[in-house]
Amino acid sequence: MNYPQAVQADTGPATGFPVETYRQDFPILEQTVRDMPLVYLDNAATAQKPRQVIEVLDDYYRSYNSNIHRGVHTLSELATDAYETARKKIQRFINAESLQEVIFVRGTTEGINLVAQSYGRSRLGAGDEIIVSTMEHHSNIVPWQLLCEQTGAVLKVIPINDAGELDMDEYKNLLNERTRIVAIVHISNALGTINPIAEITGQAHAAGAVVVIDGAQAAPHTKLDMAALDCDFYTFSGHKLFGPTGIGVLYGKQALLEDMPPYHGGGDMIKMVTFEKTLYNDLPYKFEAGTPYIAGVIGLGAAVDYVSDVDLDRIHDYEHGLLRYAAEAAATVPGLRLIGTAADKASILSFVVDGIHPHDLGTILDHDGIAIRTGHHCAMPVMERFGIPATARASFAFYNTTEEVDKLVAGIDKAKNIFK
Ligand code: C6P
DSSP states (O other), rough: OOOOOOHHHHSSGGOOOOOOHTTTTGGGGEEEEEEEOOOOOOOTTTTOOOOHHHHHHHHHHIIIIIOOOOOSSSSHHHHHHHHHHHHHHHHHTTTTTTTEEEEEEHHHHHHHIIIIIIHHHHHHTTTTTEEEETTGGGGGGGGHHHHHHOOOOOEEOOOOOTSBBBBBHHHHHHOOTTTTEEEEEEETEEEEEBBOOHHHHHHHHHHHHHEEEHHHETTTTTOOHHHHOSEEEEEEEEGGGGOOOOOEEEEEHHHHHHHHHOOOSSSTTTEESSSOOEEEETGGGOOOHHHHHHHHHHHHHHHHOOOOHHHHHHHHHHHHHHHHHHHHHHHHHHEEEEEESSBBOOSSSEEETTTHHHHHHHHHHHHHEEEEEEEETTTTTHHHHOSSSSSEEEEETTTOOOHHHHHHOOOOHHHHTTTT
C-alpha cells in the first residue's frame, strides 16, 4: 500500500530503529502459520519471547535448578542469587526506592487481588468507597467487587467519553472523604488509552485515598518510574513484557506493605511458627509464600535486561509511529470504525467493521497467518459503553513493521469482499 511519505518516514528504517535486527531475536517470528509468514499482532494478550529470555530459562533448568532461600548447597545458592538479582533488576527498571517494595506475584491479576484482600480487607468498612473506571479490565473490577461484598464498601465508576478517555471532571466529583482506594488502568487493553496516572494519583492523595495502578499494558510500552508516578501500588505481568507467563510484579510503598497482613500463608513468609503464634517474615518475603516461580523470576529479569537494552524511550517512539501508520491505514478502509481514539494512545488498534463480526474477521485473518484478538478483551463494560458486543484488536510490539500493518489492512479488505 502507498501511504504519504511523511508517515512512512516516521515508522520505517529511516527512524534508525533496527526493527529487522530485533526481529531476529524472536525465533517464533520466523515461522509460517497456514503456509503464510506469521504476522503476530496479539501482543496485548501476550508478547513473544526473545532468545535471550528463552536461553536463561533453559540454562536455569539445565544447570542450577534448585529451591531458593533454603539450601546451603551450591545450586541453591546460585538459584537464590539469580532470583534476588532479578529483584534488583526490577527495582531499577521501575525506579522503586527499595528492594522491599518489589514483590513477585503470578501476574497483574494476582497483584490486584493481593492489594484488595490484604490492604483492602484489613482497612475498609461499610460505606467506604472504591473508585474504578469504565475502561478497567475485569481483573481491576472483580477483586474490588469481592472486597465490597466482604466489607460493605461501595464501588464508584469514572465514565469515559466517546474517544475512550477518562472524564476527569467526573473523577474529581467522585472523590470525597469516603474514598479509600482509586484503582485505575495505566493503559487500557481494549482502547489503548494512556491515562494521566500522576494527575489521578495527586488528586486521590489530596482526598486521602491510596492509588492502585494496573500496569499490565504499560510495562512493555513506556518507561516506568514509581517515584515520579507516586502511586501506592503498581502491578504488571511478565508475559506481556517479553518474559515468562505465570510471573509478575507488585510494587507497593514500603510503609503500606509493612502494615499489611500476609495474603497467603505458608513456607518462606514466616520467621517462626508455633501453634500459639507465627511471626511473619520481613518484606518482601512476607508476601511470597511457598516455593515461587524461580525460573519465571529469573526469566523476567532477563526480559527486563533485554527491553532496557532496546530502550523503552526508543520503543515508545517507534511504536507511536507504527500506531499512527496503522490508524491512517485503517482510515482508508470504508466501514471500519476505530474504538478508542484518545489523544494519548499506545500500541492498540481496536475496531469494528460494518457487516463482519470480529470473530469472523479474526478467523479470516488467521488464514493469512495474521494473529489478532477478537472479543470483549475481558473489558465487558467498555463494550457496553460503546454499544458493541466485541471488537477486533491488533496490538503492536516493537518488532512489528509497517509491512505487517499493510498485510492486516489487505486481510480486512479480503474479509470485506468475502462478506459483500
Ligand atoms: N489482558 C488481553 O488480551 P494477567 O492475565 O494477570 O497477566 O493480566 C490481566 C490484565 C489486567 N489488566 C489489563 C489492562 C490487561 O490487559 C490484562 C490482560 C489480556 O488484553 C488478556 S485478557
